[in-house]
Amino acid sequence: MTYALNARWTYPTTIHAGAGKIADLAFHTGTAGMKRPLIVTDRGLAHLPFITAALKALTTAGLAPALFSDVQGNPTDLNLDAGIQAFRKGAHDGVIVIGGGSAMDVGKLVALMEGQTIPVWDLEDIGDWWTRADATRIHPIIAVPTTAGTGSEVGRAAVLTNTTDHTKKIIFHPKMLPVLVIGDPELALGLPPALTAATGMDAFTHCFETFCVESFHPMADGIALEGLRIIRDALPRAVKNGQDLEARTMMFAAAMMGGVAFQKGLGAVHSLAHPLGAIHDIQHGLANAVILPYVVAFNRQAIEEKVARVAHVLEIEGGFDGFMAWLLAFRRELGIPHTLAELGATAARADEIAAKALADPSTGANPRKMDQDDFRRLYLAALSGDLTIS
Numbered sequence: 001m002t003y004a005l006n007a008r009w010t011y012p013t014t015i016h017a018g019a020g021k022i023a024d025l026a027f028h029t030g031t032a033g034m035k036r037p038l039i040v041t042d043r044g045l046a047h048l049p050f051i052t053a054a055l056k057a058l059t060t061a062g063l064a065p066a067l068f069s070d071v072q073g074n075p076t077d078l079n080l081d082a083g084i085q086a087f088r089k090g091a092h093d094g095v096i097v098i099g100g101g102s103a104m105d106v107g108k109l110v111a112l113m114e115g116q117t118i119p120v121w122d123l124e125d126i127g128d129w130w131t132r133a134d135a136t137r138i139h140p141i142i143a144v145p146t147t148a149g150t151g152s153e154v155g156r157a158a159v160l161t162n163t164t165d166h167t168k169k170i171i172f173h174p175k176m177l178p179v180l181v182i183g184d185p186e187l188a189l190g191l192p193p194a195l196t197a198a199t200g201m202d203a204f205t206h207c208f209e210t211f212c213v214e215s216f217h218p219m220a221d222g223i224a225l226e227g228l229r230i231i232r233d234a235l236p237r238a239v240k241n242g243q244d245l246e247a248r249t250m251m252f253a254a255a256m257m258g259g260v261a262f263q264k265g266l267g268a269v270h271s272l273a274h275p276l277g278a279i280h281d282i283q284h285g286l287a288n289a290v291i292l293p294y295v296v297a298f299n300r301q302a303i304e305e306k307v308a309r310v311a312h313v314l315e316i317e318g319g320f321d322g323f324m325a326w327l328l329a330f331r332r333e334l335g336i337p338h339t340l341a342e343l344g345a346t347a348a349r350a351d352e353i354a355a356k357a358l359a360d361p362s363t364g365a366n367p368r369k370m371d372q373d374d375f376r377r378l379y380l381a382a383l384s385g386d387l388t389i390s
Helices: 021-031 049-060 077-089 101-113 193-212 218-240 245-264 268-280 284-298 300-313 319-334 350-359 361-365 372-384
Strands: 014-017 037-040 066-068 094-099 141-145 157-162 167-172 180-183
Touching: 014 021, 014 245, 021 049, 021 094, 021 141, 021 180, 037 049, 037 077, 037 101, 049 094, 066 077, 077 101, 077 157, 094 101, 101 141, 101 157, 157 268, 167 268, 167 350, 180 245, 193 218, 193 245, 193 268, 193 284, 193 300, 193 319, 218 245, 218 300, 218 319, 268 284, 268 350, 268 361, 268 372, 284 300, 284 319, 284 372, 300 319, 350 361, 350 372
Parallel strands: 014 180, 037 066, 037 094, 094 141, 141 180
Antiparallel strands: 157 167
């Protein structure tokens, strides 16, 4: 396989990683120039002690924070609209996002869109659409992840569901990259095993799909491979013992590595996971985890050599087949279901899901070119557990 050895690379922001780093939030908020920060989180975190502590610390430091938590698992334009109204009501000057991928998406989009006069859909990640935004009206963002999965804390994009047609869109602007990230693994110690596994497999999928993309980006490739190795070692530990601070720390690092690396591109796993989230409200990382082996099997002719390299890095014998056997065993160890049917999906909307997957921005980077029938077959295979798809 040959491709042009030319590219444009962008890498991320300042990251403060380690246990107890959340204690420095007020200092970093002031350094970022915020005086009236809006904390954006999700409904499940809003009343937890570390959110209360963050609000108190910011207030004690002489700042005027407020809390917005109307964020659902697969966030929609309605969540964004509510967040923008909260930002304006409090005359805020920046956003602190504390949470998982959903909160990250909404918080980053609030910071992006509050000062714009165009619809958010005009900034979809297509070509140079991002230049339509008034960059001078984008507010600073501090990101504090509480799960190790999406890597959105080091990304310049966010995913949002359009409630009109139930389509997930990727919105992009370079200034959505947080000015600072606090990666404190203590915030994830109470994460349930199932959510730890799902978010961890999201990070694994980011690293794996990125490495398989056929473009020249050796920095992304190196980060992706090391991310896979870290997840292999740390994720089972974090699932088995949620209080394992070292495993949690390593998973935070791996999630950010996946988020950095996948600027290279993703693929058909994400193309299918996005409409599944929008239509069936399936948690994104869990959808990725279930779909991954079916896409690996489908893409085999295009990725066999790269998968053999992944297998070598992960010390798996048997090349492609050895990796596939390991992946299936790894999912079982983590408690990941084998089929989409186990998540409540059915064949009833297969054509709609296939059409939305084909239109997803991730499809263009998939190593094997696809049409709508390919996506329909992939979806049905993942429903039934058919790994013979080719």
